[in-house]
Amino acid sequence: MARRLLGKEVTAALNEKIKENVAALKAKGISPTLGIVRVGEREDDLSYERGATKRCETLGVACEKYLLPADVTQEKLVEVIHQVNQDDKIHGVLIFRPLPKHLDEAAVIQALAPEKDVDGITDGSMVGVFAGTKQGFPPCTPQACMEILDHYGIDCTGKKAVVVGRSLVVGKPAAMMLLKKNATVTVCHTRTVDMPSVVKEADIVIVAAGRAGVVDDRYVSSGQTVIDVGINVNEEGKLCGDVAYDKVEPVVKAITPVPGGVGSVTTSVLVGHVVEAAMRKYSI
Numbered sequence: 001m002a003r004r005l006l007g008k009e010v011t012a013a014l015n016e017k018i019k020e021n022v023a024a025l026k027a028k029g030i031s032p033t034l035g036i037v038r039v040g041e042r043e044d045d046l047s048y049e050r051g052a053t054k055r056c057e058t059l060g061v062a063c064e065k066y067l068l069p070a071d072v073t074q075e076k077l078v079e080v081i082h083q084v085n086q087d088d089k090i091h092g093v094l095i096f097r098p099l100p101k102h103l104d105e106a107a108v109i110q111a112l113a114p115e116k117d118v119d120g121i122t123d124g125s126m127v128g129v130f131a132g133t134k135q136g137f138p139p140c141t142p143q144a145c146m147e148i149l150d151h152y153g154i155d156c157t158g159k160k161a162v163v164v165g166r167s168l169v170v171g172k173p174a175a176m177m178l179l180k181k182n183a184t185v186t187v188c189h190t191r192t193v194d195m196p197s198v199v200k201e202a203d204i205v206i207v208a209a210g211r212a213g214v215v216d217d218r219y220v221s222s223g224q225t226v227i228d229v230g231i232n233v234n235e236e237g238k239l240c241g242d243v244a245y246d247k248v249e250p251v252v253k254a255i256t257p258v259p260g261g262v263g264s265v266t267t268s269v270l271v272g273h274v275v276e277a278a279m280r281k282y283s284i
């Protein structure tokens with residue numbers, strides 16, 4: 001039986017530190033605040049928003065929402081982003097992605113002030129991840145994966161790591177972060193030939209493909225740590241990951257469940273970034 005790497009254990013440790021920092025800010029009269037920009041009503045945006053709102057409440061962070069219709073114009077959206085950029089009360093901003101197709105996502109993202117980019121989507125934050133510097137913030141989801149590895153004492157040095165997925169949001173930054181932790185990293189995608197044998201060789205596997213069950217027992221071997229980033233809804237309407245949990249869990253050494261894994265850590269990392277953005281602003 002695999003060890004279950006539980007998001008709530010990682011979150012509990014992160015939340016303690018966040019609470020201390022919130023108290024330090026409030027002692028100076030600063031109320032850390034997250035701004036959420038949502039266009040339309042995508043189901044996955046709504047579930048992330050619920051999680052983030054609840055986590056903000058628990059940790060004493062304020063949350064302001066800018067809700068726009070799915071047919072909002074580019075000009076209006078950019079205007080809202082300029083408004084949050086200039087609002088001194090807002091320390092960090094989350095813009096849900098992907099945006100509706102009629103919008104120029106790259107242009108919208110670059111309108112965001114880099115110091116408020118708590119989800120690591122601007123070019124400036126990306127440079128931080130690639131150069132391994134502290135510029136901007138890393139995207140929350142791959143950082144959540146690293147927090148899980150750190151919390152459970154899983155050392156990456158000299159290990160073989162495989163990332164399934166190469167998106168800018170998860171796969172690519174996750175690969176860079178593993179590299180920084182001295183792993184030898186391979187990235188798989190839809191053009192990868194013989195993925196089962198590539199994944200089987202890994203010590204650490206991060207799966208972010210966006211398809212339920214893409215990694216099953218043919219892909220894994222004993223001794224592996226598997227981090228499942230996927231959030232999918234199955235035929236029964238239940239949340240499930242990208243890993244076929246029931247087939248993989250008996251084989252590997254450690255695994256994150258869905259729900260209860262990466263998703264819940266992501267929201268804590270997000271709130272932690274908002275608090276850190278406020279601290280950086282006032283040099284605390």
Ligand SMILES: NC(=O)C1=CN([C@@H]2O[C@H](COP(=O)(O)OP(=O)(O)OC[C@H]3O[C@@H](n4cnc5c(N)ncnc54)[C@H](OP(=O)(O)O)[C@@H]3O)[C@@H](O)[C@H]2O)C=CC1
Pocket residue numbers: 044141164165166167168169170171188189190191192195208209210211214229230231232242262263266
């Ligand atoms: N837990 C959390 O907080 C978050 C979870 N997610 C979840 O993570 C998952 C990935 O998200 P995201 O990166 O945005 O997704 P994208 O759809 O942007 O990217 C998916 C990537 O996986 C690759 N891929 C898809 N199918 C396969 C396959 N069968 N074999 C190998 N590679 C494959 C694609 O390859 P190619 O490039 O060749 O097309 C692509 O690079 C989703 O389930 C999403 O819901 C996302 C954000 C936050």
Ligand SMILES: Nc1nc(=O)c2c([nH]1)NC[C@@H]1CN(c3ccc(C(=O)N[C@@H](CCC(=O)O)C(=O)O)cc3)C=[N+]21
Pocket residue numbers: 007044045047048051052094095096097098119140141231258259260261262263264266267
């Ligand atoms: N810029 C941007 N960044 C994102 O990271 C992003 C996004 N846009 N758009 C939407 C997707 C989806 N996503 C979710 C994260 C957590 C839960 C979730 O359900 N979290 C639960 C826990 C679920 C679990 O336990 O796994 C919680 O926070 O308590 C859902 C969805 C982020 N995304």
